[in-house]
Amino acid sequence: MSAAHAPPFSVRRRRLQPATVVFGLAVVVLVFLIAAPVARLLVASFQATGTGGFTLHNYAVAWGRERNVAAVGNSLLYALEVTILSAVFAVPIAWGISRTNMPCKGLIRALIIGAFITPSYLGAVGWILLGGPNAGWLNKVWMALTGSSEGFMNIYSFGGLVLVTALYAFPYIFVFTSAALDLVSSEMEEAASILGAGWWRTIRRITLPLVLPAIIGGAIIVFLDTVALFGTPAIIALPSRIPVMTLVLWQFFETPIRAEAAAAYAIPLIVITLAMFSMQRLVLGRKGYVALTGKGGTRTLTPLGRYRWLVLGYALFVVGLAVILPYAALAQAAFSRAWGLGMSWANFTLENFAAVLLEATSRDTILRTFGYSAAAACAAVVLALVIAYIVTRRMVRDRGLLTLLCMAPLVIPGIVLGVAFYATYAPPPIALYGTAAILIIGYTTRFLPVAYVNAAAGVRSLNPEMEDAVRILGGGRLRALAQVVVPLLKTNLVGSWLLVFIPAARELSTALFLVSGQTRVISVMMLDLSENGSFETLAALGFVLLAATIAIVLLGYKLVGRDFMLRRS
Amino acid sequence: MQITRRGVTSGMLALGAGAIAAPAARAADDQAKLYEAAKKEGKVTWYSGYLNQPICEAVAKAFTAKYPGISVAATKTTSQVAFQRLMQDLNAGSVQADVFSSTDAAHMTDLIAKDKLVKYTPPNAAGLVPSIRDFNGGGYYRAGWVGLVTLFYNSKQVSAADSPKDWPDLTDPKWKNKIAFGSPNYSGLVGVWTVGMAEKYGWGFFEKLNKLNPLIGRSIDDAVAVLNSGERSVGICSAATALRSAAKGNPLVVNYPTSFSLADLSPAAIIKGSPSPNAAKLLIDFMAGPEYSKILTDNYEQSLRSDVPPPKGAKSLADLTLFQPTLENIEKELPGLRSKWRDLFNG
Numbered sequence: 001m002s003a004a005h006a007p008p009f010s011v012r013r014r015r016l017q018p019a020t021v022v023f024g025l026a027v028v029v030l031v032f033l034i035a036a037p038v039a040r041l042l043v044a045s046f047q048a049t050g051t052g053g054f055t056l057h058n059y060a061v062a063w064g065r066e067r068n069v070a071a072v073g074n075s076l077l078y079a080l081e082v083t084i085l086s087a088v089f090a091v092p093i094a095w096g097i098s099r100t101n102m103p104c105k106g107l108i109r110a111l112i113i114g115a116f117i118t119p120s121y122l123g124a125v126g127w128i129l130l131g132g133p134n135a136g137w138l139n140k141v142w143m144a145l146t147g148s149s150e151g152f153m154n155i156y157s158f159g160g161l162v163l164v165t166a167l168y169a170f171p172y173i174f175v176f177t178s179a180a181l182d183l184v185s186s187e188m189e190e191a192a193s194i195l196g197a198g199w200w201r202t203i204r205r206i207t208l209p210l211v212l213p214a215i216i217g218g219a220i221i222v223f224l225d226t227v228a229l230f231g232t233p234a235i236i237a238l239p240s241r242i243p244v245m246t247l248v249l250w251q252f253f254e255t256p257i258r259a260e261a262a263a264a265y266a267i268p269l270i271v272i273t274l275a276m277f278s279m280q281r282l283v284l285g286r287k288g289y290v291a292l293t294g295k296g297g298t299r300t301l302t303p304l305g306r307y308r309w310l311v312l313g314y315a316l317f318v319v320g321l322a323v324i325l326p327y328a329a330l331a332q333a334a335f336s337r338a339w340g341l342g343m344s345w346a347n348f349t350l351e352n353f354a355a356v357l358l359e360a361t362s363r364d365t366i367l368r369t370f371g372y373s374a375a376a377a378c379a380a381v382v383l384a385l386v387i388a389y390i391v392t393r394r395m396v397r398d399r400g401l402l403t404l405l406c407m408a409p410l411v412i413p414g415i416v417l418g419v420a421f422y423a424t425y426a427p428p429p430i431a432l433y434g435t436a437a438i439l440i441i442g443y444t445t446r447f448l449p450v451a452y453v454n455a456a457a458g459v460r461s462l463n464p465e466m467e468d469a470v471r472i473l474g475g476g477r478l479r480a481l482a483q484v485v486v487p488l489l490k491t492n493l494v495g496s497w498l499l500v501f502i503p504a505a506r507e508l509s510t511a512l513f514l515v516s517g518q519t520r521v522i523s524v525m526m527l528d529l530s531e532n533g534s535f536e537t538l539a540a541l542g543f544v545l546l547a548a549t550i551a552i553v554l555l556g557y558k559l560v561g562r563d564f565m566l567r568r569s
Numbered sequence: 570m571q572i573t574r575r576g577v578t579s580g581m582l583a584l585g586a587g588a589i590a591a592p593a594a595r596a597a598d599d600q601a602k603l604y605e606a607a608k609k610e611g612k613v614t615w616y617s618g619y620l621n622q623p624i625c626e627a628v629a630k631a632f633t634a635k636y637p638g639i640s641v642a643a644t645k646t647t648s649q650v651a652f653q654r655l656m657q658d659l660n661a662g663s664v665q666a667d668v669f670s671s672t673d674a675a676h677m678t679d680l681i682a683k684d685k686l687v688k689y690t691p692p693n694a695a696g697l698v699p700s701i702r703d704f705n706g707g708g709y710y711r712a713g714w715v716g717l718v719t720l721f722y723n724s725k726q727v728s729a730a731d732s733p734k735d736w737p738d739l740t741d742p743k744w745k746n747k748i749a750f751g752s753p754n755y756s757g758l759v760g761v762w763t764v765g766m767a768e769k770y771g772w773g774f775f776e777k778l779n780k781l782n783p784l785i786g787r788s789i790d791d792a793v794a795v796l797n798s799g800e801r802s803v804g805i806c807s808a809a810t811a812l813r814s815a816a817k818g819n820p821l822v823v824n825y826p827t828s829f830s831l832a833d834l835s836p837a838a839i840i841k842g843s844p845s846p847n848a849a850k851l852l853i854d855f856m857a858g859p860e861y862s863k864i865l866t867d868n869y870e871q872s873l874r875s876d877v878p879p880p881k882g883a884k885s886l887a888d889l890t891l892f893q894p895t896l897e898n899i900e901k902e903l904p905g906l907r908s909k910w911r912d913l914f915n916g
Contacts (some may be wrong), residue, residue: 067911128798134746135799156784234787238752241785241915251754253649254907255675257656338818340723340797347818361623422654427661434642434665513654517629517644520622528621528645531790533814535797 019477023395026386027402033445034405037420038270041412044420045263049256058264068248068265075245076272078162078237079226085166086222089318090173091215096311098181099207101301103308106557108315109178110550113498115322116171117549119506119526120231122542125535126326127164128235131155137329156240165232167322169225173218175499176454179492180214181207183461186300199302213284213460217453220276224411224449227272230509245269246413259419266416273407277400290463327546333539352540362525366544369522372436373504376443377451380500381493383444384451385459389481392459393467403452410449414509417446422513434516442514443504450503451496458492459485494560502549596692600854606847608638613848615641616655618648618671619714619835620870627864632855639848648672648757655840659685667849670713670837672757674896677710677836686710687839687846691854698886700893701873704834713837713856715871715886717808718762718789720824726802733803735827736766740777748781749796749804751789752916754907758789758807761833763910764894764902769828772909779913796821812869812883825884829892 048055063069096102097109118126130138131153139151154160184207192202208215230246237244245265252262304311333339337349356362387406391399409417421442425432432438466488467480475483486493508523515524522545529538607613617625622645629641646654648671658665671677680686688708695702701712720739722732733739739748753760766774784801786792792804793814808823808830815821837856839849855861862877869880879885894902910916 125794125798128795128800132798132800134801234755235791238755238787238916239784243911243916247916251907253653254754254757254760255649255673256679256904257649257653259653338814338820340725340799340814340819340821361626418650419653419657423657423661426654427658427663431663433663434644512646512650515644515646517622517625517642524646525622527647528623530794531788531810532621533790533793533810535794535814536817 017476022478023386023390026383026390027396029383030387030402030405033441033448034409037417037424037445038405038408038412040423041263041416041420042267044260044423045267047260049258049260058258058261061258061261062252062265063268067243071243071245071248074242075227078158078165078233078242078244079223081162082165082169082226083219083223085162086170086173087215087219089166089170090218091177092311093315093318094174094177094181095203095207096315098178099184099299099302100304100311101308102304102311102315104312104315106554108312108319109557110553111319111323112171112174113502113553114546114550115168115319116498116502117506117545118168118323118326118542119508119523119545120165120168120229121235121526121530122330122538123168123326124164124232124235126330127155127160127167129329129332130325131160138325156236158240158242161232161236161240161242163321164236165226165229168232169222170318170322171502172221172225172450172499173215175495176214176218176221176457177211179454179495180211180457180461182299182491183458183488184210184299186298189302190300210461214454214457216280216283217457220280221410221450221453223276224273224407225503227269228411228413230413230415246415249413250415253415259416262416262419266412269411269413270404270408273404273411277403277407290461323546327543330539330542333536334543335540336536339536339539352536353544355537356541356544362541365520365522365525366541366548368436368519369505370548372439372519372521373443373501375440376447376504377497377501379440379444380448380451381455381496384448384455384496385481385486385489385493388452388455388459389485392456393464403456406452407449409446414446414507415512418442418510418513421445421510426514434519436519438514439511439519439521442510443500443507446507446510447500447503450499454492454496454499455489458489462488490560494556498553498556501552505545600692603847603850604636607636607845607851610845610848611638612640612642613667613845613852614665614843615643615668615670615852616651616666617643617645618651618673618676619645619716620868621645624864624868624870627867628856628861631860631864632852635855635860636851639851641852648676652676659683659840664840664843666840667843667845668837668852669840670835672714672716672833672835673760674706674710674834674836675900677706677838678896678900680838680840681706681709685841687841687849689839689850689853691850691857693854693857696859696874696876697857698873698875700832700886700891701834704836706836706838710836710838711853711857712834712873713861714835714865715873716758716761716833716835717871717889718758718765718805718831718833719808719811720803720826721792721796721806721808721811721821722803722824723796723799723801723820724822725820726799729822732822732824734824737770737774739803739805740774740781742781744803745781747802748778748783749786749792749801750783751786751791751805752914753903753910754916755787756789758833759805760903760907761894761899762789762805762831763906764899765831765892767902767906768894768898769892775910775913785914785916793821808883809868809870812880815882816869823883825889829890832886832891832893834893 045058046054097105130136133151133154136151142152188206189202192206233244233247238247249262249265252258332343334352336347341347390396391402425438466484470480470484506523511521511523526538625643625645629643632641652671655666655669686709690708704712720733751759753763784795789807790810792806793810795801796804797819811821811823839853843849859874859877862872862874866872866877866880871886872879
């Protein structure tokens with residue numbers, strides 16, 4: 001796609017190097033992928049519906065109502081609480097897996113990333129089954145145990161909304177933090193310990209500060225993703241009567257459709273992205289976070305003794321909330337002929353799984369979705385790494401603009417972005433109507449920010465002297481990138497890949513605009529199933545996705561191979 | 570009017586040769602010509618806002634079986650998305666969809682005003698249930714789907730005797746914390762229901778409902794999941810979704826309200842300047858025919874024709890008291906009602 005838009009670099013031929021071409025190309029692709037649709041949104045937000053003339057009316061419609069402004073306030077508070085809770089879930093487990101001798105690491109990691117694929121609709125219904133005030137299992141158990149007439153939790157509340165969202169968002173922070181912890185050499189920790197610092201002080205003063213950029217990066221992604229989230233709020237916030245921004249936004253698409261007002265409501269959200277970055281700069285300041293110097297850094301695992309069971313217990317608690325409990329509740333539907341009847345042998349069936357796995361159309365849809373998501377993940381990881389390298393190594397001016405471009409797609413809610421993608425890519429001259437390419441491009445763009453933030457955190461942790469060494473020895477920038485940066489950031493890149501692959505596989509709002517009958521994806525199929533009343537099949541599909549993801553994760557980490565820094569004892 | 574010899578002769582001939590057979594033969598001839606023209610186009614594209622993708626595929630398959638050589642590319646999204654895509658195609662000057670169908674008739678009003686629809690009365694329309702046949706926007710569209718809004722309950726928690734029989738029964742205080750329904754701000758079908766209820770019972774009906782703390786989801790179908798989960802026990806549904814779920818054995822029972830079921834006739838139309846205008850006509854005709862209604866009833870949807878019986882356990886349109894707010898009324902009232910809904914239910 002980008003070949004046709006080759007950059008006019010011939011004017012600068014005198015210093016044309018392979019690296020310049022690649023970096024230039026990456027910037028051009030970025031403009032094509034992101035700047036074009038975002039610019040289109042910006043223009044639309046000033047256009048009158050129907051006539052297309054210039055107007056400020058859309059902003060008045062979008063922001064003139066107190067309710068709409070209040071919804072943005074709710075969304076920000078919601079996103080903040082989800083971010084904090086996600087960090088509380090993610091960071092201790094990431095530390096446990098990366099730096100201690102906690103048992104069952106592979107399984108916990110696979111389950112956490114497995115939780116991530118849970119479609120928000122399914123996760124939310126699972127939690128309604130668990131925490132519904134009238135019939136929730138946990139509440140029933142509580143009432144049976146305590147003799148109380150009321151349950152102890154109501155999932156239809158602000159707290160319930162935050163909990164359910166965080167349970168399926170914390171894997172972002174987990175993957176970011178693990179990737180960073182894997183790169184921190186134990187030497188510094190050992191030095192601290194030699195100087196008399198206890199383990200807690202070492203974590204607080206050495207380990208945590210070194211991985212702070214990664215934690216903050218993950219937190220920013222969770223925050224932006226939550227602001228733009230529609231699925232969980234539609235199932236939980238709406239019945240709880242909590243208006244959030246995405247719920248208001250969808251109403252602009254009811255007749256009379258005011259897509260322009262929707263653009264006017266969404267565009268200012270980019271400011272939130274800017275605010276996040278100012279905050280990041282404020283926290284990280286000009287401190288150095290170089291963890292990897294290439295001087296034989298190794299990592300030893302902290303032996304926790306009896307406490308390793310405590311860490312495992314915490315990990316199981318979180319995984320239990322995210323996967324084990326809700327899937328146990330969903331099993332009632334997945335293995336039933338009729339889930340409303342409850343569990344019994346007479347009601348047991350495997351037909352729902354047969355419907356998902358054996359029917360050609362649904363099997364094709366699953367394989368197709370994985371194919372599209374994998375393609376998008378590869379594209380996003382490559383692009384993100386190149387751009388992150390350009391920005392982190394200060395190879396261009398306007399780095400701020402480049403970063404903002406990379407980050408903008410995440411905070412703009414999918415339904416608005418879908419409109420812009422469709423308008424940009426579907427009609428001539430690009431004419432990608434109904435093709436697989438339009439979905440892959442859409443996914444790549446939407447989730448580029450995730451890959452970008454992770455790659456930027458990774459590159460920042462590398463000492464540039466290692467790349468300089470390549471160049472001193474006569475290698476080019478590309479060689480440094482391919483033979484030093486990529487191998488060092490191996491696990492980081494696998495993490496990025498998964499963090500694009502999984503959200504892409506479950507993305508609905510953008511996909512709705514871009515699919516055709518022949519390119520249908522899982523999320524759209526799930527919407528059909530839910531509107532069809534086929535919750536049994538929907539739940540079975542959830543199990544299949546969970547199992548497939550766990551398999552992909554286990555295989556993926558096996559392929560990446562042994563952790564090169566880990567010192568074997 | 571001049572009476573010519575030829576005119577008289579052909580009139581006599583027509584009378585003599587069977588006044589009924591001749592127009593039918595002509596119609597069949599027209600259809601054959603239409604099919605020939607459509608075959609050259611080879612493909613018809615359908616943007617659908619109703620049914621679901623598998624049902625749309627079944628329609629496509631049956632259509633191709635009847636008209637070999639013409640494939641149907643059906644894409645089901647939501648009505649809002651389908652309409653938005655259509656408008657963007659039209660604005661880009663690149664029409665993709667030959668046939669567009671939506672649960673929101675206001676989309677058609679908009680398209681007629683912009684002169685984007687083709688007038689066409691398909692021969693099969695004669696066999697439609699009268700209320701369906703007469704819903705045609707002056708010839709610009711046909712009903713391709715009927716959304717039927719009814720009451721339903723979870724039979725594990727509520728007995729038949731105790732269940733709500735008519736709309737006002739829902740406001741009985743015994744249903745406090747037990748009711749579930751969707752929102753007119755996210756669902757076209759709930760929107761039509763809201764207009765209908767406000768018209769028949771006034772806004773007070775919703776104020777009474779609100780005192781009972783109903784659980785309000787997005788789509789009308791969310792209530793089906795909520796009732797199956799046992800979290801709530803009575804609600805308002807799209808009859809077809811509840812019947813499909815009940816057919817699997819789920820403890821859901823549809824009560825057709827005694828005073829009236831709320832009908833939402835959902836139109837399909839041909840887009841002007843589309844790539845396959847003839848195949849589009851054939852598809853619109855097919856949607857008025859018996860094969861299409863049979864596919865609908867196989868999936869627990871309402872039959873549009875009197876010669877196709879309703880699915881097991883469901884009532885036919887002819888046996889139901891239906892009420893549909895007029896399109897004018899929906900367009901006039903719904904925006905205001907949505908706003909009042911937001912203020913009352915905060916959602």
